[in-house]
Amino acid sequence: MKKSKYLLSSFVLASLMLLSCGNKEEKASENSNADIPVSREMIAELTSPPNVPTPVGARKAKKLIVEMEILEKEGEMTDGVKYMYWTFGGTVPGSFIRTRVGDEVEFHLQNHPDNKLPHNIDLHAVTGTGGGAESSFVSPGHEKIFSFKTLNPGLYVYHCATAPVGMHIANGMYGLILVEPEGGLPHVDKEYYIMQGDFYTKGANGERGLQPFDMQKAVDENADYVVFNGKVGALTGDNALTAKVGETVRLFVGNGGPSLVSSFHVIGEIFDKVHIEGGEMINENVQTTLIPAGGAAMIEFRVDVPGTFILVDHSIFRAFNKGALGMLKVEGEPNKTIYSGEISEGIYLPEGPGIQNMPTTDEIVASEIPAKSFEEQMEFGKQAYMQTCFACHQAEGQGIPNAFPPLAKSDYLNADVDRAIGIVLNGLTGEITVNGNKYNSVMTRQMLSTDEVANVLTYVYNSWGNSKKVVTKAMVEKVKNN
Numbered sequence: 499m500k501k502s503k504y505l506l507s508s509f510v511l512a513s514l515m516l517l518s519c520g521n522k523e524e525k526a527s528e529n530s531n532a533d534i535p536v537s538r539e540m541i542a543e544l545t546s547p548p549n550v551p552t553p554v555g556a557r558k559a560k561k562l563i564v565e566m567e568i569l570e571k572e573g574e575m576t577d578g579v580k581y582m583y584w585t586f587g588g589t590v591p592g593s594f595i596r597t598r599v600g601d602e603v604e605f606h607l608q609n610h611p612d613n614k615l616p617h618n619i620d621l622h623a624v625t626g627t628g629g630g631a632e633s634s635f636v637s638p639g640h641e642k643i644f645s646f647k648t649l650n651p652g653l654y655v656y657h658c659a660t661a662p663v664g665m666h667i668a669n670g671m672y673g674l675i676l677v678e679p680e681g682g683l684p685h686v687d688k689e690y691y692i693m694q695g696d697f698y699t700k701g702a703n704g705e706r707g708l709q710p711f712d713m714q715k716a717v718d719e720n721a722d723y724v725v726f727n728g729k730v731g732a733l734t735g736d737n738a739l740t741a742k743v744g745e746t747v748r749l750f751v752g753n754g755g756p757s758l759v760s761s762f763h764v765i766g767e768i769f770d771k772v773h774i775e776g777g778e779m780i781n782e783n784v785q786t787t788l789i790p791a792g793g794a795a796m797i798e799f800r801v802d803v804p805g806t807f808i809l810v811d812h813s814i815f816r817a818f819n820k821g822a823l824g825m826l827k828v829e830g831e832p833n834k835t836i837y838s839g840e841i842s843e844g845i846y847l848p849e850g851p852g853i854q855n856m857p858t859t860d861e862i863v864a865s866e867i868p869a870k871s872f873e874e875q876m877e878f879g880k881q882a883y884m885q886t887c888f889a890c891h892q893a894e895g896q897g898i899p900n901a902f903p904p905l906a907k908s909d910y911l912n913a914d915v916d917r918a919i920g921i922v923l924n925g926l927t928g929e930i931t932v933n934g935n936k937y938n939s940v941m942t943r944q945m946l947s948t949d950e951v952a953n954v955l956t957y958v959y960n961s962w963g964n965s966k967k968v969v970t971k972a973m974v975e976k977v978k979n980n
C-alpha cells in the first residue's frame with residue numbers, strides 16, 4: 499500500500515518535471531523541513547559556557563522563545579588586565595541556544611539600557627537575509643523580535659553584525675546555536691561548550707590595567723590574546739572541564755574569530771568522531787580539526803585513561819603565549835594496557851608573554867597619491883567616506899537616530915573645523931549634542947592618512963547642506979601636532 503502510493507507520487511512528480519523546467523528547479527531547492535509542524539510554545543533554556551542546555555531528545559518541533567540580553571561589561575582578560583567586553587547574555591561566548599530542526603524560533607533581542615551602542619544578531623542557522631541582522635538592529639534600552647524556522651541540522655555560529663562588524667566581534671559578540679536532527683544527537687555522558695576568539699589590545703600581552711580595543715592591530719590580525727571562552731584561564735585549574743574514565747564526551751567547539759583560524763587539538767586524546775564544520779559529515783580518528791573563523795565543529799571521544807588533557811590551538815604560540823589553552827581533567831583508574839608512562843605534572847604550562855617582542859605598528863601607511871585639485875579632493879574624499887564613515891554615518895550623512903549623529907547639516911560639525919579634524923584623527927567619546935539631540939557613544943579612531951582626513955572632511959563639508967569649507971593637509975597637520 500505504502501509502496502504503491504510512493505510509486506504514484508513519484509510518477510506525478512516525474513511528469514511535472516517533464517512538463518515544466520521551471521517547476522523542476524523549484525522542487526530541487528525546497529527544504530521539506532519547512533513543512534514540519536510546530537506544537538505549542540516553549541521558553542528556550544540558555545546556558546553560559548562551558549555548559550549546554552538539556553538535549554532535545556525526542557521532543558516535537560515547537561515555537562521556541564529565545565530571550566537574549568546584550569550586556570556591555572568589564573571583565574578580566576588575564577591577571578591584572580581588564581577589558582570592556584560586549585556580550586550576548588553576559589558571557590563570552592554568548593549563551594548557548596539549543597533547538598531542533600523544524601523549531602520556529604521567536605528571537606527577543608534586548609539591548610540593556612546602560613549599554614552605549616546599538617547591536618544586532620546574525621545567526622548562521624537562519625535562512626534569510628543577513629541571518630536576522632537586518633531585523634534585529636536594536637538601540638540601548640530597546641528590544642527587537644524576529645522569528646525564523648530551523649531548516650538545517652548542525653552547529654552554527656551567531657555574532658553581532660553592527661558596523662564596525664570586526665570590532666563588535668573582536669569585543670566578544672559571538673556564540674553558538676545548535677540545531678539537533680529529528681530525534682536528537684546520540685547520547686553522550688558529558689557535553690561542553692567552548693569557543694575560541696582573538697583579542698587586540700592597545701597594550702602588549704600582559705600589560706596591566708583596562709586595555710582598550712586596538713583597531714590597527716585587529717586590521718593587521720596581530721592578536722595579543724587568543725583564548726577559549728573569552729579569557730586566559732577560562733578552562734584551566736579550578737575551571738577545567740571534567741570527566742570520568744570510560745565516559746563519552748562531546749565538545750561543541752566554535753571559533754568567533756574575528757580573524758584567526760583554529761587548529762583545535764587535545765593533547766593525548768584522539769577524536770573518535772568529528773562533525774566537520776558542524777555539519778552532517780563525520781570524520782573518524784582525527785588528531786587536529788580545523789575550525790574556521792565563523793565556523794564550528796562537534797567533537798566526540800571516549801576518555802580511556804585518567805590525567806589532565808590539554809586543549810590547544812595547535813598554532814602553538816597561541817596556546818602557550820597568548821592564552822589558547824584549556825584543560826580536561828579525567829579521574830578514574832589507570833589502564834596500563836593503554837598507557838603506562840611515568841606521570842609527572844607541569845609539562846605544559848602557559849609561558850606567558852615574557853619572551854614576546856610584539857611589533858607595534860602605529861604609523862599609518864600613506865601610499866596614495868595626494869589630490870591636486872578641489873575636484874580630486876571631493877573624489878578621493880567620497881571614496882574614503884564610503885569605505886570608512888558610511889557604515890555609521892550612512893550614505894547621505896543622515897546618521898542613525900540614538901546611535902550615530904548626522905553629518906548632514908550638523909551644527910556640531912559646522913561650528914568648529916579643528917574640532918572635526920581632531921575627531922577623525924583621534925575618535926570621540928562622551929556626551930555631545932548635534933542638532934538638538936544628545937549622543938553618548940564611541941567613535942573609534944579612524945585609521946586615515948593626513949591627506950585622507952583632509953579629503954574626507956572636504957567631502958563632508960561640501961555635501962548635504964554643510965558649510966562648504968575646504969580642509970587642507972596643512973590644517974590637519976596643525977591639529978595633529980597640537
Ligand SMILES: [Cu+2]
Nearest residue numbers: 617658660666
Ligand atoms: Cu554589537
